[in-house]
Amino acid sequence: MADARIDIAVFGGGIVGLWTLARLRAAGYAACLFENDALGGGQTLASQGIIHGGTKYALTGKLTGSAMAIGEMPAIWRAALAGTGEIDLSAVRLLAEHQYLWSSGSLASGMAGFFAAKVMQSRMQALPSRDYPAPFDAPQFRGSVYRLDEPVLDNASLVQALAEQVSDACYAIRGSSFERLASGWKVSLSDEVAIEAKAVVLAAGKGNAGLLAAAGRNRPRMQTRPLHMLMLRGHLPALYAHCLGASANPRLTITSYPEPDGRVVWYLGGQVAEEGVGRTPAEQIAAGKAELAELLPWVDAGNVEWATLPIDRAEVATPGGKRPDDAYVDHDDRIITCWPTKLAFAPRVASLVLDALVAADVAPGPAVAQLSLPRPPVGELPWHGVSTWN
Numbered sequence: 099m100a101d102a103r104i105d106i107a108v109f110g111g112g113i114v115g116l117w118t119l120a121r122l123r124a125a126g127y128a129a130c131l132f133e134n135d136a137l138g139g140g141q142t143l144a145s146q147g148i149i150h151g152g153t154k155y156a157l158t159g160k161l162t163g164s165a166m167a168i169g170e171m172p173a174i175w176r177a178a179l180a181g182t183g184e185i186d187l188s189a190v191r192l193l194a195e196h197q198y199l200w201s202s203g204s205l206a207s208g209m210a211g212f213f214a215a216k217v218m219q220s221r222m223q224a225l226p227s228r229d230y231p232a233p234f235d236a237p238q239f240r241g242s243v244y245r246l247d248e249p250v251l252d253n254a255s256l257v258q259a260l261a262e263q264v265s266d267a268c269y270a271i272r273g274s275s276f277e278r279l280a281s282g283w284k285v286s287l288s289d290e291v292a293i294e295a296k297a298v299v300l301a302a303g304k305g306n307a308g309l310l311a312a313a314g315r316n317r318p319r320m321q322t323r324p325l326h327m328l329m330l331r332g333h334l335p336a337l338y339a340h341c342l343g344a345s346a347n348p349r350l351t352i353t354s355y356p357e358p359d360g361r362v363v364w365y366l367g368g369q370v371a372e373e374g375v376g377r378t379p380a381e382q383i384a385a386g387k388a389e390l391a392e393l394l395p396w397v398d399a400g401n402v403e404w405a406t407l408p409i410d411r412a413e414v415a416t417p418g419g420k421r422p423d424d425a426y427v428d429h430d431d432r433i434i435t436c437w438p439t440k441l442a443f444a445p446r447v448a449s450l451v452l453d454a455l456v457a458a459d460v461a462p463g464p465a466v467a468q469l470s471l472p473r474p475p476v477g478e479l480p481w482h483g484v485s486t487w488n
């Protein structure tokens with residue numbers, strides 16, 4: 099016998115679980131979210147907070163379907179950030195309105211064609227040198243700078259803002275087991291607490307594989323793509339920029355986080371994080387120092403502290419393990435499995451989940467009483483969890 103009957107049980111409190119929960123509740127569903135660690139504590143707080151509009155996806159020189167799908171995301175996010183969208187993110191701190199793309203020398207010919215493409219000109223703007231932001235305003239800088247209309251968010255305030263709106267429906271769990279009923283799923287959440295849900299949404303990132311197995315599924319299949327991110331902290335300029343390399347992926351992506359003591363954390367991703375996967379932290383820090391010395395040699399990174407973060411991206415499996423082109427939502431037998439591929443795709447995932455519920459005739463029912471489970475904590479930014487800086 100279950101303790102409560104609800105409409106939707108959402109597993110995982112990253113960006114997808116939280117955004118989807120807010121949308122489900124706004125649509126009238128009695129929905130609860132179950133988190134086995136900390137809200138945001140998977141990939142979401144560890145992400146670079148960039149609301150991609152497809153520019154990065156289009157760096158191959160042609161606009162793919164995914165570049166088109168993701169192109170719709172920034173407007174949805176901007177409306178939410180303004181407090182006029184499908185959810186209210188007006189409390190979220192915007193770290194940067196724009197990012198920059200820079201090339202250290204002359205652009206490879208494929209890149210030049212890409213920059214000349216009309217569709218890209220609407221998304222990015224070549225800057226005259228007089229408008230170059232720091233540190234590209236230095237006389238030593240010889241490359242070109244483009245401005246991208248893609249914002250960067252403070253993930254901590256993003257998770258906090260969402261958590262505050264839905265906290266009365268979020269619960270901490272240690273584990274879960276599933277049993278198929280005629281009307282949906284029975285989920286045991288502890289020795290004492292079990293619920294019945296008409297449908298289950300798996301939004302647990304890397305945890306989806308284990309949850310699917312617990313529900314007796316081996317599909318859809320998941321892939322992980324590891325990264326070895328770099329963090330450095332010191333008196334650095336706030337910079338939000340991608341360095342263009344020879345390939346379709348940025349050679350280096352820098353996002354910045356001002357700390358209350360006046361220092362700034364630079365969080366480094368891009369190719370350096372992909373190629374650093376097999377390296378020890380010391381080797382990865384050495385590689386990061388070499389990249390900065392080559393790409394921004396005049397920026398004084400001598401007096402900064404370094405740390406690294408190994409982390410996996412969790413996605414639907416693709417042939418060859420490549421990045422999926424789009425957000426992924428699968429509905430099978432009242433289990434909806436979601437991997438957004440990108441933070442920016444969270445609104446698209448939430449809409450697809452709502453569509454899947456309508457298609458499966460899962461209608462909102464009456465509200466539910468509180469469950470006797472604790473609340474999950476909110477996670478922290480990766481650099482706030484570093485115990486030893488180098």
Ligand SMILES: Cc1cc2nc3c(=O)[nH]c(=O)nc-3n(C[C@H](O)[C@H](O)[C@H](O)COP(=O)(O)OP(=O)(O)OC[C@H]3O[C@@H](n4cnc5c(N)ncnc54)[C@H](O)[C@@H]3O)c2cc1C
Pocket residue numbers: 109110111112113114115132133134135136137138139140141142143144145146147148149150301302303304305306308309325327367409410411436437438439440441442443
């Ligand atoms: C280093 C890095 C940088 C990135 N930068 C960007 C970027 O700048 N822009 C962008 O658009 N995307 C970026 N991404 C991708 C983006 O972060 C992810 O696509 C997105 O955060 C995934 O969100 P999610 O909610 O699906 O999963 P997650 O954020 O991983 O959340 C999953 C949640 O489920 C919980 N959980 C796990 N197992 C269980 C279980 N069994 N039961 C209950 N709960 C469970 C976890 O604790 C976690 O809270 C980046 C990713 C990484 C790793």
